[in-house]
Amino acid sequence: MISRYTRPAMGKIWEFENKFAIWQEIEVLACEAQAELGQCGITKEDAAWIREHAGFTVERINEIEAVTHHDVIAFLTCMGERIDAEVPEGEEKPSRWVHYGMTSSDLGDTALSCQIVQSIDIILEDVKALGETCKRRAFELQDALCAGRTHGIHAEPMTFGMKFGSWAWALKRTQIRLEEARAVAATGAISGAVGTYSSIDPFVEQYVCEKMGLTADPLSTQVLFRDRHAQVLSALAVAASVLETIALQVRLMQETDVIEAEEPFRAGQKGSSAMPHKRNPITAERVCGLARVVKANAQVGYDNVALWFERDISHSGAERVVLADSFAALDYMFGKMQWMLDGLQVYPEKMEYNLNRTRGLIYSSKVLLALVDTGITREEAYAIVQRNAMAVWEDIQNAVAGPTYRERLEADPEAKLSSEVLDQIFDPWAFLGHKDVVFKKLEALEF
CATH class of the missing domain: 1.10.40.30 (Fumarase/aspartase (C-terminal domain))
Known part of the structure; x- marks a missing residue:
């Protein structure tokens, strides 16, 4: 995602520095687990040396990858250089134990799961904040009469607070879907080529996953099955659809012929280069536009599930784009929606006027x-x-x-x-005799 639509905290998760830092921690933990086992030549002293001296620079990794055309090998070479830099001449190099018995996907997939979990945690905070805002504003506006519309046509009276309440419940369901996706995604695998543990003890996988806050996959085939990632992208797409729905409502309410509410218009803001009177719903439109990106990316997740036999890498390049972009775009969208709904300008008098426009x-x-x-x-x-x-x-x-x-x-x-x-x-409140039932349920809603 371009920087314009990327907030700092989310952006850092998908930067190379964070990815390689996770890779390093996985490799160090694997060495420590091997030392605990005592089944190969690595000692606890070796593992301690590796932890103390491990390091990397993105620049050096890129230099090596330009030659090797293999990002994991480039990373391991760079990390090995750091580990062995202070080893006296003639002594065995501790770096030889790094990545022992592992394959590239053990490292890449497990680290990717960590990045996904980190990203979902940010989105969950976004959902909580926006959900609480919608709930608060629902109660603020629970007595603001307005026309309920079906097919865009006046239907029956309702209150504007019910709109916010409906959005709050949709965000609660969004929270639940994301929590489920997080649980599915929080999975690691260090099982070697085709997942048989042929050169590595299952203890290493269990040890690393526990330390990284993940669950070990019960049967990986060198790669984690991509249904997990598809579920994540699907949850992000549904979340984007929820925000799109809310933003679309704001756009409709801000139409000149409706103007019951509008997004904040800041001092100094300009609406049009040609028409100075304009106050356009640009933020709501931006959210609707970015939702299309997140929804489209979900299809890539579905296509990535089917791989040849135990694995191929047809998913890899596409995944690097759609996961980072979807998380960044959705986080940005939540930030904009929080600003918009917290400061949404509402006009109860215009709502009542519109309610009466159809003469009863x-x-x-x-x-x-x-x-x-x-x-x-x-x-x-x-x-x-x-x-x-x-x-x-x-x-x-x-x-x-x-x-x-x-x-x-x-x-x-x-x-x-x-x-x-x-x-x-012809009393609008006659339609709302059970309004308190709706708001009693909303009162119990927690994020």
Whole structure:
């Protein structure tokens, strides 16, 4: 991911310095485990020397890789140079025990799992922060009446706080999916070529994985099965879809003809190079755009699952791109959404205005039920309700200042409803008698 969309903490996880630092720790731990076993020639003194003197520089690794065209060998050569630099001439070199009995994927896959876990931990903090913000704002706006919309058309009254509450629950499910993906990804393997432990004791794998906070894969075939990585990318894609949904709502609410809410507009900000009046939802649009990248990357994860026989490296290059990019983009998206929703400007007066723009049509469902209660059939009631509603729609579409929906019903001899009943029907809060049930559930939500 380009630096524009990468926040520092996440970026550092996917830099070479961090990757090689994890590689180094795995190799040192493997030496310590071998020394504990005492099955090969490495001693605890050798392992201690290796830990004390191990090191690398990215520049030197790159120099070596330019010749070897093999990143693991380049790293091991660089690390070996550091380990042996102070060994007296003529003495055996401790670096010979590094990577003993291991294969490249033992190192690369186990380290990649560590990077994934580190990254998911950051995203989980993002989810927690945004979820708590949505919950807080839901209660702040639980009494802000607005029009609920289905298909983009006014449906029934609701409260704006319910929107935030819905987003909070979606983020809770996002948290659960990411935690599950983290558990699946927190797996290491140090089992040698094709996973048979032919040159390394299973104790080494167990020792290293425990120290690195991972679980040893029960049966790796030199590589970790890529369903794990596909699940991670899938969880990231769903998380991106959740943020995209919220951002899309903000964009819709910020439309000039709606303008019930808008993302923060900072002092000095400019909306358009040509039209100075513009306040565009640029952050929400950016989130929607980046969501497309994260969702598309999930497909690469699915394609990476199928490898030839026990392994190939067709997954490797693609994986280096999509994992880093997806984590960086999603972390950036969460940062922007936190800023946007925490500071979202809401306009309750405009919400109420919009609620009344359709001249009472939004109460049609209550009219339908009230007419059924008078003893006529649902079909008869529906005809009365729709006939009067369509007349109001026609006036609205033609910008005619005609009767309201209630006034048309009062003038319709077939709509036999008393003024008292109509008063109850045309009260928006009559739709929200069970609102407290929704917010009681939300009150119990924890991240």
